[in-house]
Amino acid sequence: TFQALEKAVYPRLLKNRKSDAPIRIWVPGCSTGEEVYSIAMSLLDYLGNRANSYRIQIFGTDINEEAIKKARLGKYVRDIAPDVGRARLGRYFVKTDEGYQISKAVRELCVFAKHDAGSDPPFSRLDLLSCRNLLIYLGPALQRRLISLFHYTLNAGGYLVLGTAETISDFSELFAPVDRKHKIYAKKSTVMRPRFEFAPGAVREPVLPEMPARGLPTRSxxxxxxxxxxxxxxxxxxxxxxxxxxxxxxxxxxxxxxxxxxxxxxxxxxxxxxxxxxxxxxxxxxxxxxxxxxxxxxxxxxxxxxxxxxxxxxxxxxxxxxxxxxxxxxxxxxxxxxxxxxxxxxxxxxxxxxxxxxxxxxxxxxxxxxxxxxxxxxxxxxxxxxxxxxxxxxNEEILSTNEELQSTTEELETANEELQSANEELTTLNEELQHRNQEISLANNDILNLLSSMNLSIVILDRDSRIRRLTPIAQKLLNLIPADIGRPLTDIRLGLDVLNLDQMITEVMETIRPKQLEIQDREGRWYSLQVRPYITAENKIDGAVVVLLDIHDLRQRTAELGQRTAELGQSNDRMQEELLLRRQAEDKFRILFESAPEAILIADANGKIALVNAKTEQLFGYRREELIGNPVDVLVPERFREPHASYRAGYSAEPVARPMGKGRELAGRRKDGSEFSVEISLNPIQTREGLLISSSITDISERLRVAQQAQQGAVLEERNRLARDVHDTLAQGLIGILLQLDAAEDAIDKRPEELRERLASASRLARANLEDARRSVLALRPEDQEPANLIHSLEHFVQSVRTARREKIEFSVQGTPRRLTSEAEENLLRMAQEGLNNAIKHSGATKIRVELIFAPSEVRLRVVDNGKGFSLESPGNGGFGMTSLRERATQIGAQLEIKSSAGKGTRIEISV
Ligand SMILES: C[S@@+](CC[C@H](N)C(=O)[O-])C[C@H]1O[C@@H](n2cnc3c(N)ncnc32)[C@H](O)[C@@H]1O
CATH class of the missing domain: 3.30.450.20 (PAS domain)
Known part of the structure; x- marks a missing residue:
């Protein structure tokens, strides 16, 4: 074991040790000191020359005083050479008459003292504690206490040595094994509080030689x-x-x-x-x-x-x-x-x-x-x-006592610290209590103020129904005075007669259920009397609270309220019915709205979309959530967005039901960016929130396609007409001219007058033919230049007709000219030509007027003559010209108005 100490323990104990820190070792239960001296010798062996640089303190203690005395002397009579070895014997022993004695130098390192490990305070700040073969003599409780105590007495990094038959049992959290064979353990650092206490009064007085007291013993x-x-x-x-x-x-x-x-x-x-x-x-x-x-x-x-x-x-x-x-x-x-x-x-x-x-x-x-x-x-x-x-x-006794006192002092210091912290806790507790006291007195003041300022009559009773507190109002209503505090409420004649009040109070306290009663005073005023249990914070019943409420006005108002409630109930029923009807109407509207074949879009005056139907979603490819709340402009191709805004403003200024952009080409824009032609009719809806405009939008792409086809048909027809014209007029005229010229040839020599007449006739025919030819050509090529411009084409046409005729033909333009769709312009030109031709051919008018008027919301074309007129009813008069006029007007969505009466001329007006 001591060799193991030299190997495993001393090197670590001395590592990084300050030279002034003593090496402290304790051997409890040291018996006659062999273990103590063995440790001393092994440490000195290990230190060698360095021994003088360290302060070494080895404490040997035992409960047996005789053993301690022997240990102190260090004398061994038997032959110890085989155990100790020659070298050590020479170095650490001196020879005596009886045997050997431990040398003075070694003995001076060791301090022996009587000490009961079970009850005396331990030595502390130890580097090594060797307790061999002591624990085995002790009971398990004392063993555990000692192991715990040993842990406490060791410095951090200290070591414990036990006997071969001893273990640290279940204290592995306190010690870690270093050498299992030699039972060497290292102290583990732990924050655990030691599981032991020093026995009270365990500190021993140093054993001083007994001194007799002065004076004689007492005698009889x-x-x-x-x-x-x-x-x-x-x-x-x-x-x-x-x-x-x-x-x-x-x-x-x-x-x-x-x-x-x-x-x-x-x-x-x-x-x-x-x-x-x-x-x-x-x-x-x-x-x-x-x-x-x-x-x-x-x-x-x-x-x-x-x-x-x-x-x-x-x-x-x-x-x-x-x-x-x-x-x-x-x-x-x-x-x-x-x-x-x-x-x-x-x-x-x-x-x-x-x-x-x-x-x-x-x-x-x-x-x-x-x-x-x-x-x-x-x-x-x-x-x-x-x-x-x-x-x-x-001196050794004093030293050991001093050690004990030191460890006791340390323990006392700890206890003192604990006391200090307990004291601090108590101070905090005291402060808290003071604070609570303040709070309670504040709460008390609050209650007093609350009770006196409350317009409620409250009487608080204790368990014996004695008055504990009452509000000023209660004094007045119940005819009580402050001196009544402490008297049983039921003993006092109250200002109000309450039947069985005492019984009511007792019941409330017993059942913990509040009771309420409506009573009348002698003047017939109504009061609500409530008795509630007084429950403390600990959930104990400690009396009752009697509350008296003046409910006279309340009762009256309740009655009124009841009546009002009934009325309100009726009107509510009516409203419910109305609501139902409205809901039904709304449902109908919704069905209609959603099933409309046209796209219907409702927007406010600023163009923000408020409502769209399913057809709109389908037509434009947007879901309604994407449209509602957004400007209507998203549905308009970009190039039209700017004019669209001004049209909208114009419409808001003059909101009437009418088609949108009459005669103008309108287009819609789908979500995917593609465009399609539309026809839109607008309807103003005046609501409480302002003007809403409902637009019903029709996709007319298909219709236009059909119209285009029709137009191509019309071109064919025109060619036929031309052929017919050439055949009927020019060819016939030319044949006439040829006939006249043939006849003139015959009459050249024989009938000079006939010749002149024939020539003149041929010349007339040729002129008339020329005029027809010109008209046909003009009818075929309305403009000299592309693209068509309605004003320019009309002007040109009127001019060309005017030079060939005697009639006075006028042409005028009013308002700010603007372009219409090419289809509208084309048809308007054709209708003007038709009207003018008809007037020239059939009316015999001396004055013909062609007018083009650009009004803000429409364009009007008028052809007016002062000719013989015709009856609109007689079927022959309309002729091909009227039919074609009607067809063209329908094609461009224009309105055609013809006014004519016999002898008063004709007036044709087309509005688009
Ligand atoms: C077997 S001897 C062990 C001696 C020594 N430790 C060794 O191993 O050589 C046990 C010693 O423990 C001592 N002893 C017994 N109970 C004790 C106690 N409560 N406090 C101190 N010493 C005690 C006995 O007096 C005895 O000297």
């Missing part, structure tokens, strides 16, 4: 009388004597001691040695030491004493006084005067004679004194050694 009265008699005899007849304690302090004088003792100068003292007269001291001291130490009677014969210049001879007897059962030891010193009278005289004579006296007697006396002095010196030396030894053990 009889004994005292007996002693008084003894004293008398002693004083009269016995030699003088003194009784001293073990410190040679005089306790009692007997007889005449003046010749031998005298008080010494200086501080008053009863010490026998200090009081001894000249010549007596040495003999007295050696006799006292012998008697005290050996417990025998010590004698000195004929000791010479110088008393007041005369020598006296005295026999000294020092006897230990033994009192059975008493611990106190006393010594009786008897002075027996043996001075022969002649010696006394001779002595007096010799002093008179001077120093010339018997020298041989003097020499023998001096020899005697010298022997006495020697013996005395020897006893002093022995006494000194003994007291040195005693002092050493005393």
């Amino acid at each position: 009265e009889f004994e005292q009388q007996k002693e008084a008699a003894d004293l008398l005899i002693l004083n009269q007849y016995a030699p003088s004597a003194v009784l001293v304690n073990e410190n040679f302090e005089i306790l009692h004088f007997r007889g005449h001691t003046g010749p031998y003792l005298e008080p010494s100068p200086g501080v008053a003292s009863l010490n026998l040695l200090k009081m001894a007269r000249e010549g007596l001291l040495m003999s007295l001291r050696s006799s006292l030491e012998i008697a005290r130490k050996k417990n025998v009677v010590a004698r000195k014969e004929s000791v010479r004493v110088e008393a007041d210049g005369a020598p006296r001879f005295v026999n000294l007897h020092v006897a230990p006084v033994k009192v059975p059962g008493s611990k106190q030891r006393t010594l009786l010193v008897v002075f027996e005067d043996v001075t022969p009278p002649e010696r006394a005289k001779a002595g007096a004579h010799a002093r008179k004679q001077g120093p010339a006296s018997d020298s041989s007697e003097q020499i023998s006396s001096l020899k005697h004194e010298l022997a006495t002095a020697k013996a005395y010196l020897q006893s002093v030396i022995e006494g000194q050694e003994a007291s040195n030894e005693e002092l050493r053990s005393l």
Whole structure:
């Protein structure tokens, strides 16, 4: 084990150790010290030359005091050489008569003390604790306590060594094994509080040599009388004597001691040695030491004493006084005067004679004194050694007690800290209580103020129905006065008659259920009387609360309210019905709206979409959530968005039901960006929130496609017409001309007048033909330049007709001209041509007017003549021209108005 310590423990203990930190080792249950000295020797071996640089303290303790005494001496009688080894024997032992003793140097490192490991405070701040073969003698509870205690006493990084048969049992959280075989464990750091307490009063006083108390033991009265008699005899007849304690302090004088003792100068003292007269001291001291130490009677014969210049001879007897059962030891010193009278005289004579006296007697006396002095010196030396030894053990005791005191102090410090923290807790608690107190007094004030300012009549009763508190209103209503506090409520005649109030209160307190009663006072006013249980915070019933509420007005108002509620119920029913009807209407509207074949979109005046139907979603490819709340512009191709905004503004200024952008090409834009032609009709809806515009949108792409086809058909038709025209007019005319010219040829020589007439006729025919041809051509090519411009084409056409005719033909444009769709412009031009041709051909008018008017919301074309007119009813009059006019008007969505009466001319108006 000790070799294992040298290997595993000492190197780690010394690593990074400050040189001034002592190496502290404790060996509890050390018995006669072998374990302690073995540790000391192994540590010294390990340290070698460095041993002097460390302070080493090894404490060996045991409950057995005898064992400790032996340990302290370090003497081993048997032959220990085989156990210790020669080298160590030479280094750490000294040879004695009986065997070997541990050298002084090693012994000085070790401190031995009596110590009960089970109850005395432990040594602390230890680096190593070796407790071998002690735990096995102890019960499991004490074993556990000690292991815990050992953990506490060790420094961090400290080690514990146990005996081979011992373990740390279930304390693996406190110690980690370092060497399982030799049972060496390292302390684990833990924040655990030690599971032990030092036994109260366990600190021992150092064992000091017992001192007898000064004074005599108490005695019985009889004994005292007996002693008084003894004293008398002693004083009269016995030699003088003194009784001293073990410190040679005089306790009692007997007889005449003046010749031998005298008080010494200086501080008053009863010490026998200090009081001894000249010549007596040495003999007295050696006799006292012998008697005290050996417990025998010590004698000195004929000791010479110088008393007041005369020598006296005295026999000294020092006897230990033994009192059975008493611990106190006393010594009786008897002075027996043996001075022969002649010696006394001779002595007096010799002093008179001077120093010339018997020298041989003097020499023998001096020899005697010298022997006495020697013996005395020897006893002093022995006494000194003994007291040195005693002092050493005393010192060790003090050291160990000091250690114990230190660990107790540490424990006390911890306890003090705990007390301090408890004190702090108490201070906090106190503050909290003060704070609570303040809160309670505040709450009390609040309650008082609340009760006095409340317009409620409240009476608080205790368990015996005695009034505890009441509000001012309660005093007034119930005819109570503050002096009624403390009286039972039911004993007082109240201002209100309440039947069985006491019973009601008792019931409430018993059942913990509140009760309520409506009562009337003598004037017929109504009150609600409520009795509630008074429940404390601990859920205990501690009385009742009586509350009186004036409900007179409330009752009246409740009645009124009841009536109102009934009325409201009726009107509510009506509203419910109305709501139902509305819901039905709304459902119908929704069905209609959603199933409409056209896309219907409702937007506000700013163009923000409010509602769309399923067709709109389908037509534009948006879901309705994507449209509602967004500007209607998303559905308009980008290039039309700007004008669209101004149209919308114009419409909002003059909101009437009408088609949108009459005659204009309208297009919608789908979510995917594709465009399609639409026709839109607008309807204003005036709502409380403002103007809403409902647009019904029709996809006319298909219709346009059909119309285009129709137009192509019309071109064919036009060609036919042209062919017909050429055939009917030009060819016929040319044939006529040819016939005239043939006839003229025949008449050249024979009938010159006929010739002239034929030529003239041919010339007329040719002119008329030319005119027809021109018209046909014009009808075929309405404009010289592309693209068509309605104003320009009309002007050109009127101009060309005007030069070939006598009639007065006028053309005018009003308003700010703007472009229409090419289809609208084309058809308008054709209708103007048709109207003008008809007027020229059939009306015989002298004045024809063609007008083009650009109004803000439409464009109007008028052809007016002052010719013979016709009846609209007679079927022949309309002719092909009227039919074609109607067809064209329908094609561009225009309105056609024809006014004509016989002799009053004709007026044709087309609005788009
Ligand atoms: C078997 S000896 C062990 C001696 C030594 N530790 C060894 O291993 O060589 C046990 C010692 O423990 C001591 N002892 C017993 N109970 C004790 C206690 N409560 N406090 C201190 N020592 C005790 C006994 O007096 C005895 O000397």
